[in-house]
Amino acid sequence: MARSDYPQALHFLADLGLDAEISDDLVVKVRTTPSPEVLGADRGMRAGMLATVVDVVGGILGARVLAPDWMATADLALQVVAPAVGPVVEATGGVVRRGRTTLVMEARIDNIDPAHPADRAGHRSPVGFATMTFSVLPARADSPVAIRDSAGTSATPSAFAIAGDGFAQPVAEAVGMRVEDAPSGRVALPIVPYVHNSIGALQGGIIALMAEEAGIQAVASHDGADPTRLAVVDLQIAYLALARVGPAATRTNVLLGDPGGVGVQGGRGEAVVEVVDDGSEGRLVSVAHVGVVAVPDGEVS
Amino acid sequence: MTESPEEFFEDPDIGIDPRRYVSDYFRMARHEVPATSADGYPTMVGRCPVEDHQRSSGGGLRIGSLLTNVDSLGGLTAGFAVLPQWIVTSSMMATISELEHVGPLRIDSRVLRRGRTSVVTSLEVVDEGASQQRVATVTATFAILDAGDMELGFSRPLVVPMAPARDDPPAPETFFAIEPSRGPLTRLRLDDRLRNPWGILHGGGIAMLSDVGACRAAAAATGRREEQLAASDTVLHYLRPSRVGPIEARAEVIGSRRGRTLVRVPMHDVGADGRLVALASVVVLDLHPGS
Numbered sequence: 001m002a003r004s005d006y007p008q009a010l011h012f013l014a015d016l017g018l019d020a021e022i023s024d025d026l027v028v029k030v031r032t033t034p035s036p037e038v039l040g041a042d043r044g045m046r047a048g049m050l051a052t053v054v055d056v057v058g059g060i061l062g063a064r065v066l067a068p069d070w071m072a073t074a075d076l077a078l079q080v081v082a083p084a085v086g087p088v089v090e091a092t093g094g095v096v097r098r099g100r101t102t103l104v105m106e107a108r109i110d111n112i113d114p115a116h117p118a119d120r121a122g123h124r125s126p127v128g129f130a131t132m133t134f135s136v137l138p139a140r141a142d143s144p145v146a147i148r149d150s151a152g153t154s155a156t157p158s159a160f161a162i163a164g165d166g167f168a169q170p171v172a173e174a175v176g177m178r179v180e181d182a183p184s185g186r187v188a189l190p191i192v193p194y195v196h197n198s199i200g201a202l203q204g205g206i207i208a209l210m211a212e213e214a215g216i217q218a219v220a221s222h223d224g225a226d227p228t229r230l231a232v233v234d235l236q237i238a239y240l241a242l243a244r245v246g247p248a249a250t251r252t253n254v255l256l257g258d259p260g261g262v263g264v265q266g267g268r269g270e271a272v273v274e275v276v277d278d279g280s281e282g283r284l285v286s287v288a289h290v291g292v293v294a295v296p297d298g299e300v301s
Numbered sequence: 302m303t304e305s306p307e308e309f310f311e312d313p314d315i316g317i318d319p320r321r322y323v324s325d326y327f328r329m330a331r332h333e334v335p336a337t338s339a340d341g342y343p344t345m346v347g348r349c350p351v352e353d354h355q356r357s358s359g360g361g362l363r364i365g366s367l368l369t370n371v372d373s374l375g376g377l378t379a380g381f382a383v384l385p386q387w388i389v390t391s392s393m394m395a396t397i398s399e400l401e402h403v404g405p406l407r408i409d410s411r412v413l414r415r416g417r418t419s420v421v422t423s424l425e426v427v428d429e430g431a432s433q434q435r436v437a438t439v440t441a442t443f444a445i446l447d448a449g450d451m452e453l454g455f456s457r458p459l460v461v462p463m464a465p466a467r468d469d470p471p472a473p474e475t476f477f478a479i480e481p482s483r484g485p486l487t488r489l490r491l492d493d494r495l496r497n498p499w500g501i502l503h504g505g506g507i508a509m510l511s512d513v514g515a516c517r518a519a520a521a522a523t524g525r526r527e528e529q530l531a532a533s534d535t536v537l538h539y540l541r542p543s544r545v546g547p548i549e550a551r552a553e554v555i556g557s558r559r560g561r562t563l564v565r566v567p568m569h570d571v572g573a574d575g576r577l578v579a580l581a582s583v584v585v586l587d588l589h590p591g592s
Contacts, residue, residue: 075442079584081563101419133442236394291396
């Protein structure tokens with residue numbers, strides 16, 4: 001199936017709402033105005049949604065740099081230093097290296113307040129930093145040709161918007177995710193077009209969201225903490241295979257269950273989350289390392 | 302008195318195989334566990350001591366040292382999975398659970414996925430001297446290359462005993478020829494003994510440079526002394542070979558909050574037109590926040 005219509009109108013990226021621009025020197029900016037449905041315990045965008053935004057940055061860059069070839073995310077690392085509270089969250093990315101088989105990119109993430117008088121570009125404060133590696137997929141007849149904007153344009157323009165109706169419920173519910181067993185960090189969701197990537201498999205940002213939720217649930221259970229007071233500040237994901245059938249599910253191993261403590265890591269829980277495709281004989285599709293912190297009183301949403 | 306790296310390596314007992322310089326300094330014992338799982342790939346186990354000259358201000362192996370050992374063991378694991386081809390490190394994503402170590406540290410390494418052009422490995426580090434406390438988990442990716450005329454005559458299953466302890470060995474940043482400095486610029490001199498079998502800077506040199514460079518930049522940005530800081534979670538991308546040197550880290554603080562400073566560390570080969578050879582992002586922890 002040709003996928004030049006990606007993302008389709010009914011897609012979580014459209015409901016997230018993204019404005020993108022790409023400059024002649026291949027710097028991509030993707031902006032979003034986070035709605036309450038995508039916020040985490042720290043009142044900032046959930047790490048899985050931030051990973052989604054930087055993955056889109058990479059996708060836009062990759063489409064421009066690699067054409068007519070295409071790409072699949074091989075790994076994504078996100079380190080968060082402050083909550084992505086907005087009012088606008090912007091990821092700015094560029095190519096670090098283009099090789100024969102891989103493309104390495106980076107993106108920094110900032111909060112922007114366009115109304116702030118500090119300067120005309122709006123006040124900017126750092127949220128985090130991400131790097132991504134993409135595997136280059138040689139062009140085929142059914143390779144995607146572009147990311148489609150909301151006006152239906154199928155070329156990769158210099159500026160475009162992906163906009164839908166917005167989420168009517170928290171994003172985890174909107175994508176069909178359900179917590180099946182909190183102590184073991186098992187969450188699951190069906191793989192449907194709403195969460196597809198450009199090649200018809202589960203989108204990498206949704207895998208990040210699954211890892212985030214699984215890590216929070218497992219660490220909270222391990223530590224006797226309230227999961228609604230935990231936030232993920234580190235996500236390192238290796239994408240090993242495509243999840244095409246579903247349901248996708250997680251299994252989680254808590255490494256360190258002290259998110260509210262005062263250890264040398266500043267009180268942090270850690271978990272390794274494996275994402276499998278239950279419909280493909282439990283094939284391992286991703287491994288994620290998740291760092292979880294307790295949100296201080298007064299900063300909980 | 303501590304020897305200079307040059308004096309240290311004048312001792313003929315250190316061996317003549319350049320592949321051993323780095324591993325003999327870190328004294329990591331390695332042994333291969335023949336494949337028993339369905340994927341057919343062997344696993345590797347490493348064991349390295351935590352000696353006083355290796356300790357960071359965090360109390361254990363500094364992260365640059367830890368990642369050097371991880372790189373070495375992961376590389377063997379990936380390399381054995383692709384013989385007669387060989388590998389070069391592409392990236393490491395390290396989550397650090399504990400900075401204070403008793404030692405020895407045990408590293409278990411296995412293949413997660415062997416693809417057409419790359420191998421993804423998983424490594425877990427525990428402190429055997431502290432009831433198997435978890436120290437780090439790392440995902441390391443290696444690109445598959447034609448080995449060319451590289452000598453790959455390993456005796457299998459591989460067993461490399463722990464190298465003997467040395468008198469007055471240099472600190473790891475001295476071993477890796479990292480020049481003293483303050484602030485965001487840190488340089489590594491690319492001595493021949495730091496080259497790997499491909500003839501380029503050993504991946505551990507890049508790991509150490511990212512650690513030291515990030516800590517110096519964080520110290521300058523936060524007003525803390527370097528001794529009050531320690532590198533922790535690290536994401537490291539090896540982009541191009543470091544052939545000439547010196548290698549310069551041009552670190553930039555992204556942000557700092559509650560004792561965590563996030564530092565971006567691009568590294569450039571100054572002698573090769575300053576080309577970008579590696580990119581790291583490092584979380585630097587304040588060991589005494591609020592003090």
